[in-house]
Amino acid sequence: MSGYAPSEAARRSGFSLDTLRYYEKIGLLAEVERTAGGQRVFTDDDLGWLVLFRCLRDTGMPIAQMRRYAQLARAGEHTADERHELLRHHAARVEEQMRLLQHQYDHLREKIRFYERLPGTAPGSEAD
Amino acid sequence: MSGYAPSEAARRSGFSLDTLRYYEKIGLLAEVERTAGGQRVFTDDDLGWLVLFRCLRDTGMPIAQMRRYAQLARAGEHTADERHELLRHHAARVEEQMRLLQHQYDHLREKIRFYERLPGTAPGSEAD
């Protein structure tokens, strides 16, 4: 079941080896288990965290905030409310982000339509 | 009608004064007109470009690509096809970006639902 070499964890998570080490170094990922010789062994739980980090990162959460979330989770059950609130707050910003993206995408499409109305090589508007 | 002081251009565009100067320096904005004394005077056309840059920037286009677009436009009508293609290509990436954002947003909402199913302070799953 669990116990992945670094390269395997990288492959499964989509993060680079360097990024995995970096995430551990800055305390985003908790201390990863090691072999007797000191090489990392990632667990399914680590992989689960990486999936979450990817979600949060892809939605624009800064690393400092991800770290805060992770540290709260490690602190125990009693931080559940705060973690919940943190995610809800983030979700609200993601919604705003989606609205802005949609809005600017509409602008972009309109701009593109301008080019599609251009009849070959005719004199066009200045505002292109 | 046209002729805006730097601070006014900043206010209208939402870019900082430094950013406006930076955009001109790197050749994103064409050379902005000046008073006899050397102070910038932004035109309505400049403002139009800034609106476009905001659209492209908000949708994640790198500056190098915006500059390419701007330079093509300055080069004349004969670059219209290439500009069109550039925007269409960008729009495709924005669509992909929107899909990913929606997908990860769904994940996030599911995570939040997990906290909402938590009955007070009960022993929860590990995978939080």
Add this chain to the structure above:
DNA sequence: TTCCAACCTGGAGCGCGCTCCAGGTCAAGC
């Protein structure tokens, strides 16, 4: 046993997109 690819560490470096600074100039109101 030997090999070599994968792994380790600490720390420097990078690419992006600004942002700030020092030291000086301009121009509008009094």
Add this chain to the structure above:
DNA sequence: GCTTGACCTGGAGCGCGCTCCAGGTTGGAA
């Protein structure tokens, strides 16, 4: 004419999130 706030320039610095490097260690296959 003087003041003062907005503006100018070139260039350094920054915050983020990695990414790369040198120099050394590990561990599974042949």
